Amino acid sequence: MIKNKSLYSSIIVIIFWYLLYLVIDIKVIPSPIDTIIEFFKLLKGKLIIHLSYSIFRIFLALIISLILGISLGIFLGLNKKYDEFISPIIYLLYPIPKISFLPVLMIIFGLGNLSKIILITLIILFQILVTTKDSIKELKKEHFYSINSMGANNIQIYKHLIFPAILPKLLTALRISIATSIAVLFFAENFATTYGIGYFIMDSWIRVNYIQMFSGILAISILGLFIYKSIDLIERKYCRWITLENNNEYFT
Amino acid sequence: MINVDNLKVKYDDYTAIKNINLNLNKNKTCSIIGPSGCGKSTLLYSLAGILKPFEGTIKINNAYVKSNRKKTGLILQNYGLFPWKTVWENVILGLKLRKVNKKELEIKATSILKKLNIIKLRDKYPSQLSGGQSQRVAIARTLTTEPDLLLMDEPFSSLDALTREDIQKFLLKIYNENNLTICLVTHNIEEAVFLGQTIYIMSKKGTIKKVINNPHFGDSSLRQRKDFHSMCNHLRMILKEGDTND
Numbered sequence: 147m148i149k150n151k152s153l154y155s156s157i158i159v160i161i162f163w164y165l166l167y168l169v170i171d172i173k174v175i176p177s178p179i180d181t182i183i184e185f186f187k188l189l190k191g192k193l194i195i196h197l198s199y200s201i202f203r204i205f206l207a208l209i210i211s212l213i214l215g216i217s218l219g220i221f222l223g224l225n226k227k228y229d230e231f232i233s234p235i236i237y238l239l240y241p242i243p244k245i246s247f248l249p250v251l252m253i254i255f256g257l258g259n260l261s262k263i264i265l266i267t268l269i270i271l272f273q274i275l276v277t278t279k280d281s282i283k284e285l286k287k288e289h290f291y292s293i294n295s296m297g298a299n300n301i302q303i304y305k306h307l308i309f310p311a312i313l314p315k316l317l318t319a320l321r322i323s324i325a326t327s328i329a330v331l332f333f334a335e336n337f338a339t340t341y342g343i344g345y346f347i348m349d350s351w352i353r354v355n356y357i358q359m360f361s362g363i364l365a366i367s368i369l370g371l372f373i374y375k376s377i378d379l380i381e382r383k384y385c386r387w388i389t390l391e392n393n394n395e396y397f398t
Numbered sequence: 399m400i401n402v403d404n405l406k407v408k409y410d411d412y413t414a415i416k417n418i419n420l421n422l423n424k425n426k427t428c429s430i431i432g433p434s435g436c437g438k439s440t441l442l443y444s445l446a447g448i449l450k451p452f453e454g455t456i457k458i459n460n461a462y463v464k465s466n467r468k469k470t471g472l473i474l475q476n477y478g479l480f481p482w483k484t485v486w487e488n489v490i491l492g493l494k495l496r497k498v499n500k501k502e503l504e505i506k507a508t509s510i511l512k513k514l515n516i517i518k519l520r521d522k523y524p525s526q527l528s529g530g531q532s533q534r535v536a537i538a539r540t541l542t543t544e545p546d547l548l549l550m551d552e553p554f555s556s557l558d559a560l561t562r563e564d565i566q567k568f569l570l571k572i573y574n575e576n577n578l579t580i581c582l583v584t585h586n587i588e589e590a591v592f593l594g595q596t597i598y599i600m601s602k603k604g605t606i607k608k609v610i611n612n613p614h615f616g617d618s619s620l621r622q623r624k625d626f627h628s629m630c631n632h633l634r635m636i637l638k639e640g641d642t643n644d
Contacts (some may be wrong), residue, residue, distance in 0.1 A: 148581045293479025295446050296492045296543065297466050306491060310482040387482045 152371070164294075176357040185361040196346040197365050200331060203259060203342070206265035207321075207327065214267075215274030216316070220308060222275075223282025236275065244268040245330050248337070257338035265334055266327045273323040277315040285311055314388045317381050324373055328366060399424040399579050400445065405454035407440050407616065414440040415604040418454070422596065424546075427573065427580040427615065429594025429638070430589065438583045439475075442551050445581060446472045451517060458547065468496075471545030475552045477536040478620045479524040485535050486511075486520040492543040507542055510630040514538050514568075534568075543571070548573075550582045554589060566592055585586040587637070591629045599636055608636055 156360035163178045187192070222229040248265055255261040285307070295305050335344025381388070405418040415437035423430050430438045443449045444456060445554055446571045447466045456463040458470070472478075479488050489511060493503045511517040514534050533553060540548065566589065573580055584590050590597050595615040601607040612629065620626045 161455050216593075286476065286546070288474045288476050288478045289480065291443065291446075292472065292474055293495075294448055294468050295470065295472035296495050297468060298495045301539055306483075306495075307480065313482075385482070387523045387525065390523050391481065 152375075173354075174356055176360050180357055181360040181364060185364050188358065188361050189365075193346065193361060193365060194247045196341055196343050196362070197369065199339075199341040200335065200343040201369065203262050203331060204266060204324075204327060207270060209325075210263070210267045211270035211323075212275055213389045215271045216278050216312070219275045219278025219312070220282055223279045229279070233279075236272065240272045240276065245333060248334060252337065262331065262334045262339075262342075266331055269327050269330060270320070270323040273319040274316060277319040278312050281312040281315045282308065312385075314381070314385045317377050317385065320377055321374065325370065328370055332366070399426075399459060400581065401455075401457040402441075402445070403457075405441070405444065405456060405593075407437070407449055408431040408452040410514075413452075413604060414634045415444075415600075417505040417605050419606065420598060422463045422579060423486035424579055425596050427492055427582065427593055428596040428598060429582045429584055429635070430598045430600060431584055431590040431594075432600030432607075433602055433637070434472050434585065436602050438585075438600050439551050440604075441600075442472075442581065442583045443551050443613050446470055446549050448472075467547075469544070469546045471546065471548045472542060473540055473550045475533045475534050475555060477524075477535055479532060479539070481524050482518065483523075485516065485522050485524075485527070488524070488535060488541055489520075489539045491568075492537050492539055495593060496543065504559075507538075510538050510541050528566060529557045533557065533565055537565075537569070537572070539569075541576070546577070546579060546582045548578050550580065553582070553585075554584075555586070559592075562589075563621065569593065570616070570618055587630050587633050588621075588626075591626060591633060597633065599633070 160178050163175075167175050167177050222232055247268070248261070251261040252266055255264055289307055289311075290303075293303055298306065331342070332344040332347070335342035336348050339345055343362055343366055347359055347366075350356075350359035350362060352368060400420065400422040402418055402420040405420075406416040407414050418441060420428070420441075430441060432438050440449060444451060445458075445463065447463045447470070450464075458467060461467075480491070483491065486507070490503055490507045493506060498506070505629055508517070511520060515539060516531065516534050516536065519527065519531060520536070526533070527535065536553070554565060557565065569580075570593070572578065580593070582589070582593050586595075591612060591614070593615075594612055597610045598606050599608045599610070610633070614620055614623070614625050616628060617623070
């Protein structure tokens with residue numbers, strides 16, 4: 147069923163693309179069929195290298211943000227006193243478009259991978275931090291009383307209470323921030339690098355190779371799809387209760 | 399079983415309860431009743447070892463209560479079930495935390511679910527249960543750890559009248575079968591009379607105003623008797639007295 151949904155949406159997108167290709171009969175929109183063929187050809191060669199660079203940057207940033215964001219989020223969620231001091235700082239920094247720091251980051255951390263990874267980390271980190279903190283705060287004190295009364299130690303409290311409670315919102319935060327981070331990475335990869343899917347697309351554009359450019363765009367879209375599907379999978383496996391609760395609300 | 403001596407509990411600068419003396423023998427029940435905000439839940443959480451005394455002492459079986467006690471079961475107002483766990487996972491949680499092996503856990507939990515007539519619900523999530531069902535699950539979860547003392551914080555407040563009476567009768571049955579000692583916090587007069595052998599009445603100031611013995615306790619058809627209603631009225635009078643004094 148779900149596989150069918152992905153297939154169905156892909157077909158719709160390709161049909162629209164094909165219509166555009168037919169109507170706007172200029173080179174800048176290549177035929178989807180040519181593009182897909184080119185995509186698979188390139189995938190064996192240089193496209194996979196560019197894609198791997200981008201995936202590496204995103205995943206490293208993701209892991210760093212998850213570790214920092216969750217631990218800091220839990221700490222602030224559980225310790226009101228620190229939260230009162232630190233939250234205003236977070237809210238001050240949160241709305242700033244992090245990409246505007248790219249020049250600063252490039253000067254401080256160099257032109258290589260590090261500045262790009264830090265930039266993406268900054269974007270994802272805040273989302274994760276804020277949602278983790280909020281979901282901890284939403285926990286009722288009864289939940290803590292009830293697990294304490296059963297004699298749970300700290301590790302057990304994290305395992306049975308805190309992590310399951312933050313997971314659904316964490317996944318939502320990831321969904322939102324990953325789209326932004328891919329977009330930003332695309333931009334960041336236009337500076338001082340010769341590897342990455344962003345570079346690949348812009349380079350193909352400059353070379354007026356539109357089929358290759360669209361193959362790159364296709365690669366980004368598949369990368370996004372893959373990440374979203376993985377998040378969905380985790381959600382279906384570990385957050386079944388959330389879907390049930392939402393359904394109940396829908397019916398009542 | 400429980401000996402509370404001159405207990406005082408504070409939240410920062412606010413004194414929630416003071417001068418509390420409470421004694422409860424093994425295999426007896428008591429209900430604690432009082433107006434909202436009188437500190438009756440605070441008293442119960444102190445007995446559970448979740449809140450620490452500011453002054454005075456709490457002893458259970460002659461041992462000071464410093465943190466949670468293995469044989470104390472706590473049932474909360476909103477049942478304290480975890481929404482992300484199924485009925486089964488919720489019920490076995492207490493055993494899991496105590497690292498009981500899988501086989502034993504399976505046997506114990508299954509027999510309790512059967513006894514409470516909720517075995518069919520084992521794969522449901524709390525959001526799919528009715529109030530009465532959730533309450534049974536919460537009781538099951540507590541019973542798996544085989545407590546000798548059951549502390550309950552307004553456990554029936556969100557149930558409709560008939561379900562509430564059913565579950566109260568059911569609790570009485572469990573009490574008789576398992577040699578339990580029960581301490582129940584409530585704001586419901588009938589509940590206090592039905593389930594309390596001793597009834598502690600608290601005032602708004604966070605002290606115990608009066609203690610009455612309830613000779614009618616233990617009869618599951620008590621509600622149909624005249625004594626029950628006169629006892630309720632008596633309790634109502636004492637509670638009202640407090641209001642005018644305050």
